[in-house]
Amino acid sequence: MRVAVLDDYQQAAHRFADWQGLGADVTFLPEHIADTDTLAETLRGHDVIVAMRERTPFTAERFERLPDLRLLVTTGMANAAIDLAAAHRHGVTVCGTDGAAHATPELTWGLILSLVRHLPAEAAGMREGRWQHTIGGDLGGRTLGVVGLGRLGARVAAIGNAFGMRVLAWSSNLDSGHARGLGAEPVSKHDLFSEADIVTVHYKLSERSTGLIGRRELSWMKPTAYLVNTSRGPLVDTAALVDALREERIAGAGLDVYDVEPLPAGDPLRTAPRTVLTPHIGYVTEETYRIFYRQAVENIAAHRAGTPLRTLTP
Incomplete structure (x- = not known):
């Protein structure tokens, strides 16, 4: 299983969850990728993508360009940048996480x-x-x-x-x-x-x-x-x-x-x-990242076991 963690600006995602416990090939991407062609090329062959909030839109075109994708995890339980209907059509499960309300x-x-x-x-x-x-x-x-x-x-x-x-x-x-x-x-x-x-x-x-x-x-x-x-x-x-x-x-x-x-x-x-x-740091705290990434790992493990958690539907 190949996992890509997007928009890891602080190069910190690796320390907030037990990614190694997944037994997967996990890639952390610190630079934002805006261009669709570059994004499709970078994420080719990945089964799982972890998206940080609405930084990276997932449109119908992008799901079409990512045929290997099976699970998209978004931090937070809502993400206006994800076309959930298109994800469903392409057989992609979308899951979310909780967050720190304070x-x-x-x-x-x-x-x-x-x-x-x-x-x-x-x-x-x-x-x-x-x-x-x-x-x-x-x-x-x-x-x-x-x-x-x-x-x-x-x-x-x-x-x-x-x-x-x-x-x-x-x-x-x-x-x-x-x-x-x-x-x-x-x-x-x-x-x-x-x-x-x-x-x-x-x-x-x-x-x-x-x-x-x-x-x-x-x-x-x-x-x-x-x-x-x-x-x-x-x-x-x-x-x-x-x-x-x-x-x-x-x-x-x-x-x-x-x-x-x-x-x-x-x-x-x-x-x-x-x-x-400020550079959209409202959610960027130790506690929030701990919740985001630990639950992202939980979502990946649960999906692989056939019992997905926190699923988002159209």
């Missing part, structure tokens, strides 16, 4: 604090010999707007309450009673964007939610407000966000996710002002 909410607050207290600028200033050149904002008494109050959004809201913030929530199908039970005020989309000092996005990406936050929503925001996105890049209209930042129509943005990942070197976001950018 990891992304924790990074969300790291971005929020970095923006509000100007931490990157002050840290850089210290290395350059400077001392106190910005004035930070406050969280206590301010308003947090949570777009999407699911598992991750609820954790972010709870921390907002702990900071003494007023917490607003909106989603297209928000349960008002559930929101109030979590300490959040259910409001309209307009009211959330116009009243929040910080808007943080925790929404599932789909055809309907692509571009959920565009020029209209950004125009509703106060010029002193910040936008934070640790969910998925396409939820926000990137061109509109860059314009809002350059025209100083919002105070800043903290981003961990992008339309194209890894983010191209020449992408306008890399030079946009008043931003804190």
